[in-house]
Amino acid sequence: MSLKSNASKVFARIIYKKVQAWSSKPVETQKKIFSELIKQASTTKFGIDHDFKSIKNFEDFAKRVPIRDYEALKPYIDRVINGEKDILWKGKPLYFAKTSGTTSGAKYIPLTKESLPYHIDAARNCIFLYIQETGNYDFVNGKMIFLQGSPILEEKNGIKIGRLSGIVAHYVPSYLQKNRMPSWETNCIDDWETKVDKIVEETYTEDMTVISGIPSWVQMYFEKLTQKGNIKVGEIFKNFTLFIYGGVNYEPYRAKFENLIGRKVDSIELFPASEGFFAYQDSQKAHGMLLLLNHGIFYEFIKADEFYNENPRRYTIGEVQMGINYVMIISTNAGLWGYNIGDTVEFTCIKPYRVIVTGRIKHFISAFGEHVIAKEVEHAIKKAMEDTNVSINEFTVAPQITPKEGLPYHEWFIEFQSEPEDLDAFALKIDSAMREQNMYYNDLIIGKVLQPLKITKVAKDGFHNYMKSIGKLGGQNKIARLGNDRTIADKLEKEVPHYENKTDFLDFN
Structure with a gap:
């Protein structure tokens, strides 16, 4: 010794x-x-x-x-x-x-x-x-x-x-x-x-x-x-x-x-x-x-x-x-x-x-009274990945209050390292875990105020490039898991001229 x-x-x-x-x-x-x-x-x-x-x-x-x-x-x-x-x-x-x-x-x-x-x-x-x-x-x-x-x-x-x-x-x-x-x-x-x-x-x-x-x-x-x-x-x-x-x-x-x-x-x-x-x-x-x-x-x-x-x-x-x-x-x-x-x-x-x-306290989603916090979204995505080969690099969540069609929903921007075979099924797993944790969110889904969440896939290095674009790459800077508005989501969309629908990849290159 x-x-x-x-x-x-x-x-x-x-x-x-x-x-x-x-x-x-x-x-x-x-x-x-x-x-x-x-x-x-x-x-x-x-x-x-x-x-x-x-x-x-x-x-x-x-x-x-x-x-x-x-x-x-x-x-x-x-x-x-x-x-x-x-x-x-x-x-x-x-x-x-x-x-x-x-x-x-x-x-x-x-x-x-x-x-x-x-x-x-x-x-x-x-x-x-x-x-x-x-x-x-x-x-x-x-x-x-x-x-x-x-x-x-x-x-x-x-x-x-x-x-x-x-x-x-x-x-x-x-x-x-x-x-x-x-x-x-x-x-x-x-x-x-x-x-x-x-x-x-x-x-x-x-x-x-x-x-x-x-x-x-x-x-x-x-x-x-x-x-x-x-x-x-x-x-x-x-x-x-x-x-x-x-x-x-x-x-x-x-x-x-x-x-x-x-x-x-x-x-x-x-x-x-x-x-x-x-x-x-x-x-x-x-x-x-x-x-x-x-x-x-x-x-x-x-x-x-x-x-x-x-x-x-x-x-x-x-x-x-x-x-x-x-x-x-x-x-x-x-x-x-x-x-x-x-x-x-x-x-x-x-x-x-x-x-x-x-x-x-400022990073939450309560656009409809659901008051979703970071602990809940982190637990939900962890639970959805259990017993799968899915892995992620980064994610953030924002409300979509005025969709082109249908009810409002929570939009999850996820950069996958290893993607799920069925993206819709994976989204439902996350949604189910959210509903188990947050009774207000569950009530909004049951009451048809919200539709189940949707996932927007982010291209490899997408969050890296986003942080670089706003001058916050590295050090102690980190992505906000939640936003009660579309500040981050809108920035993502502006960086992608051909962003059209929820199956598009967000790419900053």
Whole structure:
């Protein structure tokens, strides 16, 4: 056993005990985090504006601090960007993580000296918990890769700006530097296709044991590897045993990945964001990810179906229940207060608290009152693929409210890797799975308000080319699974001059 392997086993045990200590006392842990946050920010501009010094408990906080999204918090963030101190958090942030925005363009999320270490610790701790549970530690001696954004940073008013993954790249522990791939120079390449080609070139002959990234972009890497060697990824990297991912649900990709790899490998799911590292999979046996209650974040939850009510109830960790779709609200040691990150979650366990990401509160289909969420469409397509040779590369769903003929329907844009023999039968399988999960959708089908869903096949690399056409190829960008309008669908149609009916292929070449 190598020195690194032996050290990893010892450290894994230490991390496990620390996690057990706080996860076994969830309510007390969150109360402590809440008190520390309020105390630390009481003299900031935001703290003064919201009378933090008089806040004694969560009820006081909820009365003084409304739920905000980025646009609502932007006046404070703009002051921080302009160089002012003590606005949302004491002093100035170390970084701004730049992300794609909505109505305000790019978003700038602060990272402080208090918040940044938790991003690093979470990414490390999930691996040690895996070692502790499985006893698999040999991979620490091999090479590891994370498909990430460029680490090149800008600077404004003394604050460095970049993509979160690029910022975190500056904090890779020294004991992993020799194992880390690709090279720094390759990581700095902006063009995603050029970057992946270079990564393939650098890693092809290496002993890769851990590979990490968003599934859709790792898939591109795997495909290029197999094209280069004309063999499975698992044959190229014989000691590849662990895939770490986040950003999207892995299940729709799992069959395709196992085919590309040639065998099954263990996986760890992460729930990271610029706003915080919220959860990670702490066990290969349990469903869901451990919510990180001691990482400088105070959590609130609002039932998704009540979110747009005038005064929805705000639940703390001790009040949540399993099986309910919640909008997650955070207050953090980076200066985000009552902040709606836009993600919805469901608790799969409360001892300890584990969650799955069910979608985005703005990404749903309810054009007819059905309120379909990402979890439902992902489960439906997974179920339809069971016991078949069908595999997919990507998909998205949109309502078709004004069809040329017949009733409205949900339109599924699917890029198949391996197509079903009977597309109509496959569509009915998906539709049946949707009706089993969502009673509103079922009622609309029964009541003949909607007709069963229809599938539009997307040509190979169609989604890849679509993302490239809107300037969001690679990095942390991902396709929205759902849209309550035709924004993505219309963009697809405009890119295909000869798009005529539901059996056409969408091709951007």
